[in-house]
Amino acid sequence: MRIKRLELNGFKSCMNRTVLDFPSGVTGIVGPNGCGKSNIVDAIRWVLGEQSARHLRGQSMEDVIFAGNDNHASLGAAEVTIVFDNEEAFHLDAEQEELVAEAVAAVRDAAEIQVTRRLFRSGESEYLLNGAKCRLRDITDMFLGTGVGSKAYSIIEQGRVGRIIESKPDELRLLIEEAA
Amino acid sequence: MRIKRLELNGFKSCMNRTVLDFPSGVTGIVGPNGCGKSNIVDAIRWVLGEQSARHLRGQSMEDVIFAGNDNHASLGAAEVTIVFDNEEAFHLDAEQEELVAEAVAAVRDAAEIQVTRRLFRSGESEYLLNGAKCRLRDITDMFLGTGVGSKAYSIIEQGRVGRIIESKPDELRLLIEEAA
């Protein structure tokens, strides 16, 4: 379930369509303070289904839509697409297969899995799985089967590494439970 | 009220008597992780009268006494001395002059002011002002007159710079009040 590509459009400081191709192995992201590196991390969390604006450093989810600068007005929507290489077709056990939507079963054997999330300033959201509209629920179901899920230990946001050691015992337990 | 010299003896990782001479201007302290740089900052806070072990990263004040290593036993006491250049003799207004102890009035015109703090594992503490025993209260009184006082904005400990911006409005107010 390797990431092949990430596309941002109107997401935070990416006013224009911005594409990153991901190789396997170790990729570095560099640049001056405030240029948009952590915003890319936010985009990945968001397209994977993050529901809390606070985890994206915002006050409301609308904060992820490009807010304009001195020369450009704000945009009306934000969109992020993430494309996975579905080399090891993800697993759904029999019980899950009963429960998941058509949209999820459809992509199970696809070579690539493409997830798109859109947010409009009106507050309306759209989710797409390989181009077909689906619910947020379908996206999180699919990710559960792929090992991508909401693994707090696979995304360590800026500043968090110092806090992990000072976490309460319950928070440390949660970290381990996610790998259970 | 320039710092001339700092001496640590048995304070945290400074098992042996350790002396730093301070020039004026900008001095840098460098070294690998865990070698003792922030411990020097703790020593300065401590000798200036810090009363909270938590502000020194400890659970009890006893944590500042050298705890031993694989080859050495722990020590029975910690001592820090800080020496100031009293070039601009510090001020005590008439009212303060009434209140402060003999010990403080005595150093007011001295060329150098030397503050020593000792803590024994028994829990006993000693404070000295230019070699004469005094109370912690005398040390903080004297510092009030010198502008050294408990200025939270003159010591920024590791990790705090990121938290300042996220402080509550009352905490920000406190920071400004200290300069009032």
Added chain:
Amino acid sequence: SRDRFKETFETVNSIFQETFPRMFQGGKAYLSLCDESNILESGVEISVQPPGKRAGTLALLSGGEKALTAVSLIFSIFLHKPSPFCILDEVDAPLDDANIGRFARMVADMSDQSQFLLITHNKKTMDSCGMLYGVTMNEPGISKIVSVDLAA
């Protein structure tokens, strides 16, 4: 379930007991349950002893030691159950050069199995990457991505 957590806890704990000394070139660390009698709800605690030093409270550790301990724990959980990718945003900020080297080598080892994305300001970390993306903001407020050649 209770057994599944216990099993995960014990496996992660044994990996952590190897990962920590590898990162610190010595010393020891382990996890423990706050309440052995209540595995279903018990919290988890970390105990740490850097090489040659006495074990103390976690708070007394230096900034870099805390960060490296956290990274060792995260990597231990990761080794037990790798996710397809791992994103680390400026975890190397408090580390000195020697520790950054060990951190980068460990990431390189794990990158056969999983994709790693490292956000960094540090030259040494950059040298360990297979590919670098530069993010620029020549027009204020608008991010652009350029790929940086690592031929050197």
Added chain:
Amino acid sequence: SRDRFKETFETVNSIFQETFPRMFQGGKAYLSLCDESNILESGVEISVQPPGKRAGTLALLSGGEKALTAVSLIFSIFLHKPSPFCILDEVDAPLDDANIGRFARMVADMSDQSQFLLITHNKKTMDSCGMLYGVTMNEPGISKIVSVDLAA
């Protein structure tokens, strides 16, 4: 007292409104009282707009922007009422090279009046120091101090 705080607040605020754009090479920032009608108890809020960007919540700022804003505020309070010395422990950790340069220059300017002690891992910050002390721990757990020659 109420007037003394108000006076300090307004002076620090005007210094901050100059220090911030100097550190950020543009943009603006200011302090405000949460409750103008209750100066005796009101909290203080910071508003920030990096150059060319829209003003937003503080949380949306980058790690480096937050740190540089905090340093600008601390320096503003300091300029209003300098203490004899100022100790900064690894405040440069989240800053990029350009910002470290501006930070170091500002420290150099203020160091005529006050003594500065900078704890750092960063080469550029080290270059800006008049003197360097190296702390070593060749025997684990025991700190020793050596002075590092800055003849270069």
